[in-house]
Amino acid sequence: xxxxxYTPKSKAGKWFNDRLPLLTLGAHLTDYPTPKNLNYWxxxxxxxxxxxxxxxxxxIVLAMHYVAHADLAFASVEHIMRDVNYGWLIRYIHxxxxxxxxxxxxxxxxxxxxxxxxxxxxxxxxxxxxMIYLLMMAAAxxxxxxxxxxxSFWGATVITNLFSAIPxxxxxxxxxxxxxxxxxxxxLNRFFSLHYLIPFLxxxxxxxxxxxxxxxxxxxxxxxxxxxxxxxxxxFHPYITIKDAFALLVFMIIFAGFxxxxxxxxxxxxxxxxxxxxxxxxxxxxxxxxxxxxxxxRSVPDKLGGVxxxxxxxxxxxxxxxxxxxxxxxxxxRPIYRQFFWILVIDVxxxxxxxxxxxxxxxxxxxxxxxxxxxxxxxxxMPVVGFLEKTxxxxxxxxxxxxxxxxxxSLARKVNDKV
Amino acid sequence: MIKSKIKLLxxxxxxxxxxxxxxxxxxxxxxxxxxxFKGLTGTFDRASLQRGFQVYKEVCASCHSMQYLSYRNLxxxxxxxxxxxxxxxIAASFEIEDGPDSQGEMFxxxxxxxxxxxxxxxxxxxxxxxxxxxYPPDMSVLVKARKGGANYIYSVLVxxxxxxxxVTLDEGxxxxxYMAGNKIKMPNNLMDGLVEYADGTESTVDQMAKDVTTFLxxxxxxxxxxxxxxxxxxIIYLVLLTILVYLSMKKIWSRVDSEV
Numbered sequence: 064x065x066x067x068x069y070t071p072k073s074k075a076g077k078w079f080n081d082r083l084p085l086l087t088l089g090a091h092l093t094d095y096p097t098p099k100n101l102n103y104w105x106x107x108x109x110x111x112x113x114x115x116x117x118x119x120x121x122x123i124v125l126a127m128h129y130v131a132h133a134d135l136a137f138a139s140v141e142h143i144m145r146d147v148n149y150g151w152l153i154r155y156i157h158x159x160x161x162x163x164x165x166x167x168x169x170x171x172x173x174x175x176x177x178x179x180x181x182x183x184x185x186x187x188x189x190x191x192x193x194m195i196y197l198l199m200m201a202a203a204x205x206x207x208x209x210x211x212x213x214x215s216f217w218g219a220t221v222i223t224n225l226f227s228a229i230p231x232x233x234x235x236x237x238x239x240x241x242x243x244x245x246x247x248x249x250x251l252n253r254f255f256s257l258h259y260l261i262p263f264l265x266x267x268x269x270x271x272x273x274x275x276x277x278x279x280x281x282x283x284x285x286x287x288x289x290x291x292x293x294x295x296x297x298x299f300h301p302y303i304t305i306k307d308a309f310a311l312l313v314f315m316i317i318f319a320g321f322x323x324x325x326x327x328x329x330x331x332x333x334x335x336x337x338x339x340x341x342x343x344x345x346x347x348x349x350x351x352x353x354x355x356x357x358x359x360x361r362s363v364p365d366k367l368g369g370v371x372x373x374x375x376x377x378x379x380x381x382x383x384x385x386x387x388x389x390x391x392x393x394x395x396x397r398p399i400y401r402q403f404f405w406i407l408v409i410d411v412x413x414x415x416x417x418x419x420x421x422x423x424x425x426x427x428x429x430x431x432x433x434x435x436x437x438x439x440x441x442x443x444x445m446p447v448v449g450f451l452e453k454t455x456x457x458x459x460x461x462x463x464x465x466x467x468x469x470x471x472x473s474l475a476r477k478v479n480d481k482v
Numbered sequence: 483m484i485k486s487k488i489k490l491l492x493x494x495x496x497x498x499x500x501x502x503x504x505x506x507x508x509x510x511x512x513x514x515x516x517x518x519f520k521g522l523t524g525t526f527d528r529a530s531l532q533r534g535f536q537v538y539k540e541v542c543a544s545c546h547s548m549q550y551l552s553y554r555n556l557x558x559x560x561x562x563x564x565x566x567x568x569x570x571x572i573a574a575s576f577e578i579e580d581g582p583d584s585q586g587e588m589f590x591x592x593x594x595x596x597x598x599x600x601x602x603x604x605x606x607x608x609x610x611x612x613x614x615x616x617y618p619p620d621m622s623v624l625v626k627a628r629k630g631g632a633n634y635i636y637s638v639l640v641x642x643x644x645x646x647x648x649v650t651l652d653e654g655x656x657x658x659x660y661m662a663g664n665k666i667k668m669p670n671n672l673m674d675g676l677v678e679y680a681d682g683t684e685s686t687v688d689q690m691a692k693d694v695t696t697f698l699x700x701x702x703x704x705x706x707x708x709x710x711x712x713x714x715x716x717i718i719y720l721v722l723l724t725i726l727v728y729l730s731m732k733k734i735w736s737r738v739d740s741e742v
Binding site: 099100138141142144145151152155297301302305306308309312313315316319320322323324326327332333335336337345 | 522549550551555619620622623626627628629631662702704705709710712713714716717720721723724727728730731734735738740742
């Protein structure tokens, strides 16, 4: 794991480290050579770790006061808000924390897309990351059900009903998921159980994610391989720790702004109405971070087709490292791909927007256009642009500026010549 | 380069959002009131909260429950802040069912500050049956449960009108400009001079609507004042810490020939 041998100075430390090399691990983590040119888009890994820990800690406290029962859940949340010391703070941190978590993860994922961090040799990091993202969506969805408000109940009804689209066994699977013949108390109970479990699965995957990262080391904005340790790298501590701390604090200011001044702006007002199986809300919408997928789901007139397309939208990301044919990682040196990257960003934002609107008229048209582009981007644009694109010259190392005018051509290689 | 892209991104997103009015054209936007509890340092108007409680107690409470509030909340900081004696007197004015006693019998006793607000009906079904098939919603979190919040509640309270020609209303249905669908089963209960305010404020419909909405806003967010106060402190602390960490970061990174 480590590039250098570490020997503890004290005798006791050496005795312990020979038996369990925790100190070696600590030394590896602090010395870990990191590219010195990482920009602020690279600080979101640390921010995401903070988000996960925050959710776990606040969640454990909430679980001490919450009651997972269809008749009592809503009241127990109000009990937390009114009677538990700082219960309102803990709950608002947890509910807004979910949104902040997704905000950070989307930036993290798009950073990876822009700088080609998913490419060889980092495919496994990418895939583990996507598994974390999938679990996050499951945890967030189930967590939103727990307050047992109208959106909780009807969101759960819509999403679990998706499984009934599966031919032959769909209805049986849905009943099995519910533990009843509709979303009911057994559903709430199991969602609570799973909602408590998933964050710890995520934690385990985060360890693997970081482990897999530490094998090849970080990608960087230039996207080239670097020797480590070298003059191109800095030790993780204190250089990256202090930079991550600064970025985290800025993130926390925004987080606190939501928690203290607009704690409900990201939620839906209907979720303060207790769940009522007899009254369907006018518009059932998921939380904002699931809206792009909701738009894809609703863009297809056929239920099964919509479900397949929605899940494909996520699973297509798993094969992204093999769909991208470009030898150059960073979009900084890919003038054509860079344009398409920003089109994808706009496309996903647009899908998110139309996902919140009724599926009719102009919104349905936009949803369909957006869905088509989303898939075209990965299935057609990425393989084709990778082949055809004439990339810009890239420097040999991150210490050098990008080649300015052929003073020493040997320093640079034109990657597209090799393709 | 990236900055101009982000600009483009923000612009196109704003364009998208501006499409929004197309969707909700049929609903009238609620009246915007300059509430004292708005904004980063907003607090409740104590006198208005006390008057609002009076309106709730004398008008709303005959149909609407507020089951998540306790009488003691009325004396807590950040709320109407009635004195301890007043809270005890308010609680004692209600007959609360308690029990079972040692004989297994339910009994009634005067309310205590620790009791929850007494509901006008024993259950949702009874409330629905007694109100022409429309359940008068519990008002504990009503302000948070409606899009538009306090503005919407206030607007509905003052939004009763004669129906425009062509609109026929069933028995027990009223026309309201701000209600979704314009039809509401709650009659217009407020009329000038309905309650006699203890502090001598003139009880116009507008005044009562504002007071009771303020009271409901507090009921939905009793932590609001503490939240605002704590929030300001937290943000100041975080900003100072951010500055210190930023300076440390600059100092540390000055050892290497790289921009941070």
